[in-house]
Amino acid sequence: MPSGRVHLAATLTLAVAAPVVAVSVGRSWAEAGLLAGGCLLGTILTPDLDLDGGCLAFDVMRKCFGRPSAKLWELFWKPYALILPHRSFWSHSIFGTAFRLLYLWLFLWATLWLFGI
DSSP states (O other): OOOHHHHHHHHHHHHHHHHHHHHHTTOOHHHHHHHHHHHHHTTTSOGGGGOTTOOHHHHHHHHHHOHHHHHHHHHHHHHHHHHSOTTOTTTSSHHHHHHHHHHHHHHHHHHHHHTTO
16 A cells, blocks of 8 residues: 555646546536546545544645644544544445545534534
C-alpha cells in the first residue's frame, strides 16, 4: 500500500486528469467538475483517518482552511480512529467509505435536528 504522500499525489493527479478524460469522451463540464470535486474530497476523507497520531488529511485541511479547521476536523474524526483499527478491512474497503459517509451524515443530521432544521 502506498504512503500517504504517494496516495495524495495520485489523488491530485486524478483530480486533474479524470475530468479532462471525462469531457473528452463526451461528459458535461458539470459532471467533470463533480468528478474533480469527488477526487479532491478524497484527500480529506481518506481511509487513513483511522490513524491515532493523525494523517495527511489534517495537513491538507490546515494548509487549505487554517489550523483551527484542521484541529476541528481531527477532533471530529477521533472517535472513528478509536473505533477502527488502522488498515483494517473495515476502514480500507468499500465498507470503510460507506462508514465514513454514514458518520458524516449522522453528524449532519444530528446538527440539523438540534437546530430544528
